[in-house]
Amino acid sequence: MSDVLLRVENLAKHFGGIRATDDLSLDVRSGELHALIGPNGAGKTTLISQLIGEMQPDSGTIRMNGIVINTLSTPQRVARGLARTFQITELLREETALANVALAIQARQGHSFRFFADARRERDLLDPAMAILRNAGLEHRARIHVAALSHGEHKQLELAIALATEPKLLLLDEPMAGLGAVESQDMTMILKALKGRITMLLVEHDMQAVFALADRISVLVYGQVIATGTSAEIQANTDVRTAYLGEGNS
Amino acid sequence: MDETCDIASPVKRRRAALLVAVLAALLILPFATQALGYGSLTSFATRIVITAIAASSLNLILGYGGMISFGHAAFYGVGGYVVGILYAHARSGEAIWGLMPGTSDLAVTLPLGLLVCGLLALLLGAISLRTSGVQFIMITLAFAQMIYFLFVSLKAYGGDDGLSVRRRNEFFGLDVRDDTRFYFLSLGLALLWFGFMARLVNSRFGLVLRGIRQSERRMAVIGISTYRYKLAAYVIAGMGAGLSGALMTNYARFVSPDMLHWVQSGELMIMVILGGVGTLLGPAIGAVVLLSLESVLAAYTEHWQVILGPFLVLVILFWRGGINGLISRLTGARCE
Ligand SMILES: Nc1ncnc2c1ncn2[C@@H]1O[C@H](COP(=O)(O)OP(=O)(O)OP(=O)(O)O)[C@@H](O)[C@H]1O
Ligand SMILES: [Mg+2]
Numbered sequence A: 001m002s003d004v005l006l007r008v009e010n011l012a013k014h015f016g017g018i019r020a021t022d023d024l025s026l027d028v029r030s031g032e033l034h035a036l037i038g039p040n041g042a043g044k045t046t047l048i049s050q051l052i053g054e055m056q057p058d059s060g061t062i063r064m065n066g067i068v069i070n071t072l073s074t075p076q077r078v079a080r081g082l083a084r085t086f087q088i089t090e091l092l093r094e095e096t097a098l099a100n101v102a103l104a105i106q107a108r109q110g111h112s113f114r115f116f117a118d119a120r121r122e123r124d125l126l127d128p129a130m131a132i133l134r135n136a137g138l139e140h141r142a143r144i145h146v147a148a149l150s151h152g153e154h155k156q157l158e159l160a161i162a163l164a165t166e167p168k169l170l171l172l173d174e175p176m177a178g179l180g181a182v183e184s185q186d187m188t189m190i191l192k193a194l195k196g197r198i199t200m201l202l203v204e205h206d207m208q209a210v211f212a213l214a215d216r217i218s219v220l221v222y223g224q225v226i227a228t229g230t231s232a233e234i235q236a237n238t239d240v241r242t243a244y245l246g247e248g249n250s
Numbered sequence B: 001m002d003e004t005c006d007i008a009s010p011v012k013r014r015r016a017a018l019l020v021a022v023l024a025a026l027l028i029l030p031f032a033t034q035a036l037g038y039g040s041l042t043s044f045a046t047r048i049v050i051t052a053i054a055a056s057s058l059n060l061i062l063g064y065g066g067m068i069s070f071g072h073a074a075f076y077g078v079g080g081y082v083v084g085i086l087y088a089h090a091r092s093g094e095a096i097w098g099l100m101p102g103t104s105d106l107a108v109t110l111p112l113g114l115l116v117c118g119l120l121a122l123l124l125g126a127i128s129l130r131t132s133g134v135q136f137i138m139i140t141l142a143f144a145q146m147i148y149f150l151f152v153s154l155k156a157y158g159g160d161d162g163l164s165v166r167r168r169n170e171f172f173g174l175d176v177r178d179d180t181r182f183y184f185l186s187l188g189l190a191l192l193w194f195g196f197m198a199r200l201v202n203s204r205f206g207l208v209l210r211g212i213r214q215s216e217r218r219m220a221v222i223g224i225s226t227y228r229y230k231l232a233a234y235v236i237a238g239m240g241a242g243l244s245g246a247l248m249t250n251y252a253r254f255v256s257p258d259m260l261h262w263v264q265s266g267e268l269m270i271m272v273i274l275g276g277v278g279t280l281l282g283p284a285i286g287a288v289v290l291l292s293l294e295s296v297l298a299a300y301t302e303h304w305q306v307i308l309g310p311f312l313v314l315v316i317l318f319w320r321g322g323i324n325g326l327i328s329r330l331t332g333a334r335c336e
Helices: A044-052 A074-079 A097-109 A123-135 A151-164 A181-194 A207-213 A231-236 A238-245 B010-036 B040-064 B073-092 B106-128 B134-153 B179-200 B204-214 B216-221 B226-252 B262-275 B282-300 B304-318 B322-331
Strands: A004-015 A018-029 A033-037 A059-064 A082-084 A169-173 A199-203 A216-221 A224-229
Touching: A004 A044, A004 A199, A018 A033, A018 A044, A018 A059, A018 A199, A018 A216, A018 A224, A033 A207, A044 A074, A044 A082, A044 A169, A044 A199, A074 A082, A074 B216, A082 A151, A097 A123, A097 A151, A097 B204, A123 A151, A151 A169, A151 A181, A181 A199, A181 A207, A207 A231, A216 A231, A216 A238, A224 A231, A224 A238, A231 A238, B010 B040, B010 B179, B040 B179, B040 B204, B040 B226, B040 B262, B040 B282, B073 B106, B073 B134, B073 B226, B073 B262, B106 B134, B106 B226, B134 B262, B179 B226, B204 B216, B204 B226, B216 B226, B262 B282, B262 B304, B262 B322, B282 B304, B282 B322
Parallel strands: A033 A199, A033 A216, A082 A169, A169 A199
Antiparallel strands: A004 A018, A004 A059, A216 A224
């Protein structure tokens, strides 16, 4: 088990009476694409927010490479190779797609206490940003302001920005939500191309994409992981079928 | 970065031409007004130029960084008091706290004013920036009012009545007491300040600051600890206001707690909003318009605030982007 990149143990978080995360334990192995599925309100987004440090758990530990990261701030976790995308996109709306990615590259390069040189023209930032946009299929939209991009492009840009931080473990919160069939397929292809190079925890409702991409799948219900296994194992699991995949629920 | 905003585009060229024309006008202003017999306008222009620095410094945190500070007068007033107190000690010959003699040389009073305001902003910012939203507005206001009452109670430095500075500071022994010379000194420093701002807002630091206004959450997940950048911006803004205050005390030959009052903070805020939040020259335009309106309306009626108030409300409601936004729309496009 030395190849576990992320280990979550007995994590708990409640909002009033709601146990959004309930004694949750989960391992993500180095190099795998681990899908996390579960019904609405199961606590998937809440888990990601705790992993990246935006929310503090009530109890439990989060380890990366064996080291407890609970007390680290979000930027410190990002520096150690964690990155997330947002289910409800969170972008710099007044900037171009290129500027959004370039800023992430700038952050990756170190501190930003440089007060004079025009950063909007720095090749050091623009060239790698452009390369990432090209891979995300957004090259032709690079100089368009975020506010003028489509929902699908926002989703692609979320991924591009996360990649610009050069993550070791990428937490993806429903990257396909709201995408059309073609866009979903494009996103699936992009993620497939990243597989193996970057470890991913993929939260997604699109089962077709999940079964096509995931090495392992965990099922989250009421803040607890009720099953973990390969696609075949999960599809065969009766608990999962009743709780989530169950007939009637698409 | 649209095509219309390319360096070679007609819009950019038109704006550049406008800027050159304004600069030329500022340079010949004292001579022109004297020749036309409106010599007092030079003095008025000096006031605008100095105030524009303070408004621009507030705009750095308010417009670019999204930090709604309602206590900017603290730095403006303290900058003014540094000059006033140093002058008082220079006259009396008593050393300040037995440490440092007073002086009336700008070469000392200005850097010292910047230093004091920078340290004060570091202290107040370090605490205030732990909060956000309405809490931040209230805490910045509270700190500024504390400093206001502190100076009101400082009888040694005039208390409520303030301090007179009988003679303007010298500058490296050079006489800048004359209105025209003082105008050019203020203009020179204002141009330096605005030049610095122009570089700053497009630098790596500036881009981070703009990002923070749009989404602190986004900035955190790309690995940026926003607090230190906000604090640095707060310190720079505090120093800008201090520079402005130090010049204003020299201009008016007077400093009083009024410079520290929340009404002063509010006026600076109005200038920023009026001229155009988060634009480089908006605050300067705001200073011109607000100070002109005030003096014109005050000449007609003592109830000028009754007219000014609704006017400001209209601007805020209908001219999004302030007057600078209006100019952009008239010259063709937004390029900032
Ligand atoms: N900040 C919050 N305050 C109070 N309750 C919250 C908060 N965030 C989440 N919750 C609650 O916690 C539970 C889990 O929410 P979460 O957003 O993590 O679910 P999810 O699995 O991501 O759902 P979806 O598939 O709809 O995105 C829900 O009942 C939600 O209402
Ligand atoms: Mg969710």
